[in-house]
Each structure stands twice: as C-alpha cells, then as structure tokens.
Amino acid sequence: MINLKELEVWFVTGSQHLYGEETLNQVAQHSQQIAAALDGSAQIPVKVVFKPTVKTTEEIYAICQEANQAKSCIGIIAWMHTFSPAKMWIGGLKILQKPLLHLHTQFNRDIPWATIDMDFMNLNQSAHGDREFGFMVSRMRLNRKVVVGHFQDGEVHAGIGSWARAAAGWNDWQGAKFVRFGDNMRFVAVTEGDKVEAEMKFGFSVNTYGIGDLVQVINQTSDAAINQLIQEYNDTYTLAESLRKGGAQFSSLKEAAKIEIGLRTFLQQGNFKGFSDTFEDLHGMAQLPGIAAQRLMAQGYGFAGEGDWKTAALVRAMKTMGSGLPGGNAFMEDYTYHFDPANPLVLGSHMLEVDPSLANGKPTCEVHPLGIGGKADPVRLVFNVAGGPALNASLVDMGNRFRLLVNEVEAVAPEHDLPNLPVARVLWKPLPNMKTGCAAWIYAGGAHHTCFSQNLSSETLQDFADMAGIECITIDADTKLRQLRNELRWSEAAYRQF
Ligand code: MN
Numbered sequence: 001m002i003n004l005k006e007l008e009v010w011f012v013t014g015s016q017h018l019y020g021e022e023t024l025n026q027v028a029q030h031s032q033q034i035a036a037a038l039d040g041s042a043q044i045p046v047k048v049v050f051k052p053t054v055k056t057t058e059e060i061y062a063i064c065q066e067a068n069q070a071k072s073c074i075g076i077i078a079w080m081h082t083f084s085p086a087k088m089w090i091g092g093l094k095i096l097q098k099p100l101l102h103l104h105t106q107f108n109r110d111i112p113w114a115t116i117d118m119d120f121m122n123l124n125q126s127a128h129g130d131r132e133f134g135f136m137v138s139r140m141r142l143n144r145k146v147v148v149g150h151f152q153d154g155e156v157h158a159g160i161g162s163w164a165r166a167a168a169g170w171n172d173w174q175g176a177k178f179v180r181f182g183d184n185m186r187f188v189a190v191t192e193g194d195k196v197e198a199e200m201k202f203g204f205s206v207n208t209y210g211i212g213d214l215v216q217v218i219n220q221t222s223d224a225a226i227n228q229l230i231q232e233y234n235d236t237y238t239l240a241e242s243l244r245k246g247g248a249q250f251s252s253l254k255e256a257a258k259i260e261i262g263l264r265t266f267l268q269q270g271n272f273k274g275f276s277d278t279f280e281d282l283h284g285m286a287q288l289p290g291i292a293a294q295r296l297m298a299q300g301y302g303f304a305g306e307g308d309w310k311t312a313a314l315v316r317a318m319k320t321m322g323s324g325l326p327g328g329n330a331f332m333e334d335y336t337y338h339f340d341p342a343n344p345l346v347l348g349s350h351m352l353e354v355d356p357s358l359a360n361g362k363p364t365c366e367v368h369p370l371g372i373g374g375k376a377d378p379v380r381l382v383f384n385v386a387g388g389p390a391l392n393a394s395l396v397d398m399g400n401r402f403r404l405l406v407n408e409v410e411a412v413a414p415e416h417d418l419p420n421l422p423v424a425r426v427l428w429k430p431l432p433n434m435k436t437g438c439a440a441w442i443y444a445g446g447a448h449h450t451c452f453s454q455n456l457s458s459e460t461l462q463d464f465a466d467m468a469g470i471e472c473i474t475i476d477a478d479t480k481l482r483q484l485r486n487e488l489r490w491s492e493a494a495y496r497q498f
Contacts, residue, residue: 002300002323004045004168009075009101011035012063013053014084014133023123027053027081030107034079034151043157045324046074046164053081057088064092075099075167077160080129081107082122086136093140099167099467100144101160102137104130109150143466165456166463169317176204176273178302178313179266181211182281185306190447193310193397201402202468204273206309209266211277215284217269218262229257233291237365237381249377252287252367256379259285260292267301274302274316276309279351279373288373290352290380291365294424297331297355304331304449305353310395311449315355318393318451321464327454328357332392332426334448337434344434345412345427348392348452352380354424358454359383360413368422385426387413392428392450393461401495404465405446406458407437407475426452431477440475440484471495 013031015024035050054060067073075098093100106126137144147159184191195206230253233239242249267275275296279288297303302316311331318329331353338345351370356363363383370378390411396403409428418425430437458474465472471491475484 002320004323005047006072007046007074007168007171008049008072009046009077009164009167010049010051010067010073011038011077012051014078014080015053015055015082016084017055019082019122023082024053026123030081034105034107037151038157038160041157043154043161044164045161046168057091060089060092064096068095068097073098074171075101077101077103078133079103079105080126080133082125083129084133086132089133089136093137093142099170100142101163102130102134102144102146104146104148105151105156143469145463145466162457162460163463165321166460166467168323169321169464170467172320173313173317174203177271178204178206178309179270179272179275180206180208180307180309181214181275181277183208183278183307185278186280188306190396191306191308191449201470204313211281211283211285214262214266217266218259221258221261225261226254226257229261230254233257233365237363240364240366243365243367243379249367252377252379255286256291259287259289260295263289263292264296274312276304276307276312278307282373282375286376287378288352288370288375290378293353294356294381298357303353305350308449310397311447311451314393314395315451318453318456321460322453322455325455328355329451329453329456330355330358332450332452345429347425347427349423349425352378352423356381356383358385358426360386366422381424382422383424384414385411387411388454390428390452390454391456391458392452394447394450396445396447398445402470403445404461404470404472405441405444406461406472407431407441408458408477431475432479436479436481437475439481440479443485444473444488
C-alpha cells in the first residue's frame with residue numbers, strides 16, 4: 001500500500017571541533033559507511049540518509065529544524081562517534097518533532113589489541129560519548145529508542161527496522177483524516193473517546209459526516225462501474241451460486257458493488273485514510289457495507305465498526321507499519337471462546353467486516369441475512385486464516401490518557417469446517433496462556449475491537465507508543481498477572497503527572 005523506501009531516516013553523527021580536521025574527516029567517512037550499511041539492510045524498510053557531522057549548537061539546531069520541515073524525513077538516528085558535549089544538543093532536541101533513535105554503536109567491532117593508541121581512543125569513544133548524549137535525552141525527559149551493538153549486527157538492524165516501521169506509521173498519522181459516518185453505537189463505552197485529545201496527541205483528525213452525504217455519492221454510481229466491479233469480484237473470489245448473473249440474489253451483489261464504489265469515491269474525494277460506520281445509522285443504504293469495508297481495508301484504508309474511530313486509525317497505522325511484509329493487519333473482534341482445557345482458543349471475527357488481507361486461500365463471496373441492522377442481506381467475503389505468531393493491539397481512552405494494549409498470540413489454522421458460520425474467522429491462543437492472557441486483557445481495560453497483526457512485533461508497537469508518548473502494556477509469554485496488575489497501578493501514578 002505504501003512504499004516505505006520513499007521515506008527517509010537521517011543518520012546524524014555528533015562531534016565537536018576539539019579533535020581537529022583529520023579526526024573529523026575520519027568521523028565523516030565512518031558515518032557514511034555506517035549509514036550506507038544500514039541503508040542496504042533488508043531489515044530496515046526505509047532509506048537511511050547520511051547527514052554531515054554536527055559539531056556546534058547551531059549545526060545541531062539547524063539539522064533538527066531541517067528534519068522537522070522535511071516531508072520525507074520520518075525520524076533521526078543519532079550517534080556520537082567521538083564526544084559531543086550534550087549541552088550543545090539542548091536547543092535542537094527541544095524543537096525536534098520527529099522520532100529519535102539513539103544508535104549506541106561503534107565503527108570498529110573489536111579492539112585492535114596490538115595497535116591501539118591514544119589516536120584510536122580519541123576517535124572511537126562512543127562508549128562514553130553516547131552516554132553524555134543519553135544523559136541529556138533522559139534529562140529532558142524525551143522519548144527515544146536506544147539500540148546497542150555493532151552496526152553490522154543483524155539484531156541492531158532489526159531494532160532499527162522495528163523503530164523505522166513505527167516511525168512510518170507515526171508519520172502516516174500526522175495530518176491524517178478519518179471519517180465517521182454517524183455516531184457511536186448506542187450505549188457502547190470503549191469505542192468512545194476524546195477526539196480533541198487524540199488529535200493533539202496523535203496528529204490525526206476524526207470528523208463526522210451524515211450517512212445521507214455518503215448515500216448521495218453511492219447513488220451517483222454508474223451501471224458501467226458496477227458491472228466492472230462485479231467482473232472483478234468474479235475474477236477474484238468464488239461467488240456463491242445465488243450471487244452469479246441470473247442467480248436469485250444477483251441484485252444484492254450489484255447493490256454491494258454500488259456501495260463499495262460510492263464509499264471509495266467518498267474516501268478519495270475527502271482524502272480520508274479510513275472510516276467507521278454503525279449499523280444503527282444506515283438511512284438510505286440497502287445493505288450494511290460488508291464486502292465494501294472488507295475490500296477497502298485490504299486496499300489500505302483503516303476501518304472499524306460501530307463508530308470505533310480509534311481502532312480504525314490504529315488499523316491504518318499498523319497497515320502502514322507492516323507495508324511490504326507478508327501477512328496482514330486487520331480489524332478484529334474477540335468473538336467467542338473454545339474453553340476446552342486441552343486446547344483453549346479464541347475465535348476472532350466480526351459480524352461482516354474481516355479484512356481479506358488475512359485470507360488463506362481464495363475467499364468465497366456469499367450473502368446471508370444479518371440478525372441486526374434491519375437491512376437487506378449483506379454480501380461478504382468468507383475465508384479462513386493461517387496459523388503462526390500474531391498479536392492483537394487495542395487503543396483505549398482511559399480518561400486521563402490513551403493506553404495501547406498489545407497481546408502476543410499464536411494463531412492456529414482451523415481444524416474443523418464451520419459450514420454454518422457465514423463470516424471470515426481467525427483462531428488464536430493468547431500468550432502466555434488462555435486464562436492469564438484474557439484476564440490480563442480485562443484488567444488492562446482492553447477493547448473488544450483490536451487490530452490483529454500477522455507481521456508486526458510488540459517491539460514495533462512499543463516504539464510506536466513511545467513516539468506518541470502514551471502508555472503501552474504488553475501481554476506476552478513472560479506476563480504474570482500479579483506483576484501486570486502492579487504495572488497497571490504504577491502506570492496510574494506515573495501518568496497522573498501529565
Ligand atoms: Mn464490533
């Protein structure tokens with residue numbers, strides 16, 4: 001959906017004039033080599049751009065200002081090859097609005113035991129130069145990611161790659177627009193939230209449009225466009241008998257295609273990156289958008305049902321972060337449980353809108369009645385999802401702050417046919433185990449709506465939360481309930497100051 005190679009992170013090396021021209025030339029050469037190595041790493045999805053060494057307060061301020069202005073720059077990697085007295089960094093760090101990664105590395109991997117002298121020591125002193133920089137970032141209470149290791153170490157590349165993906169998601173949110181058709185599902189709590197605070201904190205806006213505005217666009221759809229899309233459905237999915245041309249419900253498929261085209265047009269015209277709707281407010285629409293929402297998600301739009309704009313925005317950000325990786329990021333809901341003690345499972349789904357970017361194999365396109373909403377039977381794609389490591393992430397508004405909650409899970413390929421279940425579905429086992437994982441989620445106030453990811457790590461989501469300056473709670477193989485409950489209590493105190 002988004003080519004992350006169009007985005008840049010800037011590699012900035014700090015030093016000072018104390019060492020003389022010769023040393024500074026070496027610093028520049030080494031920095032270029034490191035930047036080039038990172039740029040060439042398959043694990044780092046964005047461009048890494050070398051920037052000239054900064055040696056004064058003014059140069060540091062200027063590069064931070066330039067980074068703020070540059071649209072393609074999504075973050076800065078800072079490294080102190082020599083020693084860069086950190087009071088010089090105060091002004092720059094104060095204005096820096098892009099995410100920061102502190103790479104605590106060294107040009108040489110090994111100490112050259114036989115030849116090491118004081119010249120070598122003067123050049124290769126990041127072991128203490130980086131500590132001076134680290135102090136200042138901590139002293140200023142700024143969030144950043146610290147990655148430690150030799151610059152050719154694969155784990156270092158993975159750490160930078162994880163952060164770069166988070167930075168791409170963060171960058172995508174800045175100025176992003178999401179549309180909410182209608183309001184929140186009546187009486188539902190967790191899908192609500194402070195949209196003003198969200199815009200201040202996250203940089204995206206959510207605004208409402210009447211469903212009538214959308215219906216007007218849907219009704220302008222031409223028959224030619226509808227026929228073309230039906231051909232695409234035909235080519236891409238296994239159509240149920242009744243939905244084929246001449247079938248009893250072919251008109252439902254036409255209606256679904258019309259809704260999809262109208263929705264896409266509306267989103268394109270408003271330059272929206274995602275949307276939410278609610279089945280309680282669909283005046284003028286024949287069906288609930290099923291296949292339309294599904295296909296728009298697969299094409300990169302954020303979506304969540306029932307007015308849940310927070311999850312819609314999170315789905316969009318996570319799709320951006322996962323760009324180029326195999327697997328998908330998708331709107332999900334914990335639906336029902338299999339409480340067999342020998343094989344406990346969560347079945348995740350939604351009433352219609354499960355993203356086919358998760359599909360394992362060719363989806364079938366079906367039409368079935370929907371018990372709620374009081375509309376005509378909606379068309380939807382039905383499929384299963386492959387097993388493997390995955391996670392669920394949820395963004396909740398705790399009243400005094402936003403909390404990002406992440407649960408690592410093991411997805412499981414279905415062992416049984418579900419012939420009577422007319423929706424797409426996923427099966428997974430929460431980590432560390434079913435009971436602890438579910439209890440931890442409930443204690444943390446996690447929503448029933450999530451973004452299910454097959455390709456992002458909890459590290460990337462932690463990096464993302466740090467960029468936003470919000471709390472991140474991770475439930476993984478190491479989670480112990482007592483410790484997690486304490487973490488929640490302590491976070492309550494930690495975030496009270498803000
Ligand atoms: Mn729901």
